[in-house]
Amino acid sequence: MPDTYKYLTTRIEDNVGIITLNRPEKLNALSWELAEELATVFYRWRYVDEVRAIVLTGAGRAFCAGGDIDWISGDSDRPMPGTSDASRPISRSQRKTPGGPFMDATRQMIAVDKPIVAALHGHAVGAGLAYAMVCDRRFADTTLKMSAIFTNVGVAPDCGLSWFLPRVVGLPTALMMVETGRVFRAEECKTMGLVDELVPEGESFAAAFEYAKTLAQRASVAVDMARRMIYMGQTATLEQMLDYEGIAGVIVASSLDAKEGTQSFLEKRKPVYRGI
Template sequence: MASEQDMILFRVEDSVGIITLNRPEKLNAVSWELAEELSQLLISLRFNDEVRTILIHGAGRAFCAGGDVDFISGDSDRPMPGTSDPSRPIPRSQRKTPGGPFFEVARQLIYVDKPVIAAIHGPAVGAGLAYSLACDRRFGDTTTKMAAIFTNIGVAPDCGMSYFLPRIVGLPNALMMVETAQIFEAERCKELGLLDELVEEGKAYDAALDYAKSLAGRASVAIDMSRRMIHMSAQGATLEDILDYEGIAGVIVASTNDAREGTAAFMEKRKPEYKGN
C-alpha cells in the first residue's frame, strides 16, 4: 500500500515507464508538491534508457481534477501570487514564474523526448486536461469527462492550455471551451479530438498500456527523433529549419543498431528485433 506521501507512483513494465498520479481522495488534484515530484521524474526519465515509452494515469476515480484548490485560493503553505495575502513572502523564483512546477510539468511532457501516452478515466479538467493534451495520444473510457474549466472559478487557462488546446481542437472550439468552461462527456470528447481512442468503461489503462508497449518495441531512437521534429514543426519551425534538422536527424538515426537491424530485416523479409539503441 502506498503511504500518504506517495503522491506519484512509478514502475517499469516491458520498457514502459508507468506514472500513477496518486491523490485519489482529491481526484488527483495537482498540489505544488505533486507537480514538483512529477516534473523531476519526467526530467530524470529523459535520461533513463530503460524506459522507451511513458504512460500516465490516475489512481481512483479520476485522471486529474486540475490544480489543488487550496493552492489556487492562496490558502496553502505555498503562497500563490495574485490570490495570497500580498504581505506573505514569495520565493524569488516563483515571482518570475508564478506557476512554478505546475508549468514545468507541461514543459517536460514534451521535453522528456519519449512518447507519452495518457490513460484517462473520470474527470480530466483544468491542469489535468492541459497535461493530457501535452501527451502524444489519449485513451479514454466512457466515464471520461473533460473541460477547460478555468473560467468557472474566475481564473485564466494555464499549464500550457492556451498552446495545446487550439492545436488539437481548432481555434473556434478552443475559444468555446475556455469561454464557456463546459464539461464534455466521453463521446463529445472523442468528436472534438480531445480523446484519440474511446474504449469501454475500465479499459482505458489496458488499451493505453498495449499501445505504449507496442511503441516501446519499435526503433526508439528513430521514434524519439521523429517526435522531436513534429514538435519543432508545431512550435513554428520553418520548412528550411525542418529540412536541415531532418538531414541531421537522419544521419544520427542511421548510425543506430536498430537502423541496421531494420534495414537487414527488410531485405531478409523477416520481423526486426529492435533493442532501442
C-alpha cells in the same frame, strides 16, 4: 535518485514507464508538491534507456481534477502570487515563475523525448485537461469528463493549455472551451477530437499500455527523433525543418536499430529492435 514519491507512483514494465497520479481522495488534484514530483520523474526518465514509452494515468475515480483549489485560492501553506496576501513572503524563484512546477511538468513532458500515452477516466479538467493534451495519444473510458474549467472559478488557462488545445481541436473549439468552461462527456470528447480512442469503462489503462508497448518495441531512437521533429515543425519554417531532417536522418542512421531495420528488410524477417 529516489524511486518512490509521495503523491505519485511509478513503475517500469516491458520498457514502458507508468506514472500514476496518486491523490485519489482529491481526485488527483494538483498540489505544488505533486507537480514537482511529476516534473521530476519526467526529467529523470529522459535519461533512463529502459523507458522507451510512458503511460500517464490517475489513481481512483479520476485522471486529474485540475489544480488544488486550496492552493489556487491563496489560503494554503504555500502562497500563490496574485491571490495570497501580498505581505506573505514568496521565494525569488516563485516570484519570477509563479506557475513553478505546474508549468515545468509540461516542459518536461516534451523534453523527455519519448512518446507519452494518456489513460483517462473520470475527470480530466483544468490542468488535468492540459496534461492530457500534452500527451502524444489519449485513450479514455466512458466515465470521462473533460473541461477547460478555468474561467468557471475566475482564473485563466495554464500548464500550456493555450498552446496545445487549439492544435488538438482547432481554434474555434478551443475558444469555445476556454470561454464557456463547459463540461463534455466521453462521447462528445471523442467527437471533438479531445480523445483518440474510446473504450469501455475501466479499460483505458489496458488500452493505453498495449499501445505504449507497441511503441516501446519499435526503433526507439527513430521514434523519439520523429516525435521531436513533429514538435519542432509546429514553430519552425519549412527550410529549417528540411535542414534539421537531414541532420536528424544522419543521427538516426548511425543507431544499431537502423542497421537492424534495414538488414531485416533485406532478409525478409521481422526486426528485433534493442532501443539503441
